[in-house]
Amino acid sequence: MIYPIVKFGDPVLETQAAPITAFDDKLKQLVEDMFESMYAAHGVGLAAPQIGISKRLAVIDVTFKEDPTAKLVLVNPEIIHSEGKQTQNEGCLSIPEFREPVTRANKVTVRAQDVDGKWFERTGEELLARAFLHETDHLNGKLYISHISALKRDLMKRKIKKLVKAGEWK
Numbered sequence: 288m289i290y291p292i293v294k295f296g297d298p299v300l301e302t303q304a305a306p307i308t309a310f311d312d313k314l315k316q317l318v319e320d321m322f323e324s325m326y327a328a329h330g331v332g333l334a335a336p337q338i339g340i341s342k343r344l345a346v347i348d349v350t351f352k353e354d355p356t357a358k359l360v361l362v363n364p365e366i367i368h369s370e371g372k373q374t375q376n377e378g379c380l381s382i383p384e385f386r387e388p389v390t391r392a393n394k395v396t397v398r399a400q401d402v403d404g405k406w407f408e409r410t411g412e413e414l415l416a417r418a419f420l421h422e423t424d425h426l427n428g429k430l431y432i433s434h435i436s437a438l439k440r441d442l443m444k445r446k447i448k449k450l451v452k453a454g455e456w457k
């Protein structure tokens with residue numbers, strides 16, 4: 288099932304998501320649906336709050352279907368190490384059409400559970416490191432625009448307000 292993506296302005300995107308405690312078939316179905324929804328939206332990462340589910344779950348595929356082994360499910364993820372710096376344009380499926388340069392750590396280690404509840408650690412660099420940070424931020428109710436200047440953020444919010452008014456932000 289493909290879920291519609293929740294857009295900026297919905298409070299679920301700025302809410303701390305709840306930990307996942309049940310590692311059942313329902314969770315496995317949700318993970319499948321999230322991959323399907325992410326690919327349909329042409330994204331490389333998707334967090335559960337972005338489909339209106341305030342739970343600590345995210346899916347990532349920075350290769351966008353090219354490498355099936357690159358599909359990653361992060362349940363209850365925590366960033367346990369980060370180092371270095373990178374600055375790249377960043378976007379978000381919940382804030383479509385906008386992109387801004389964001390400086391983030393270049394090498395990041397995440398600790399998370401898989402769909403069966405088994406803990407694992409994974410280190411990523413560059414785009415994968417960025418995805419770990421971006422998606423974990425989502426679960427803490429934080430959007431990438433909190434990492435850009437207040438001036439740029441206000442400008443973006445003004446543009447979005449206009450789109451909302453025009454009925455072009457749904």
Ligand SMILES: [Zn+2]
Nearest residue numbers: 378379380381
């Ligand atoms: Zn996002």
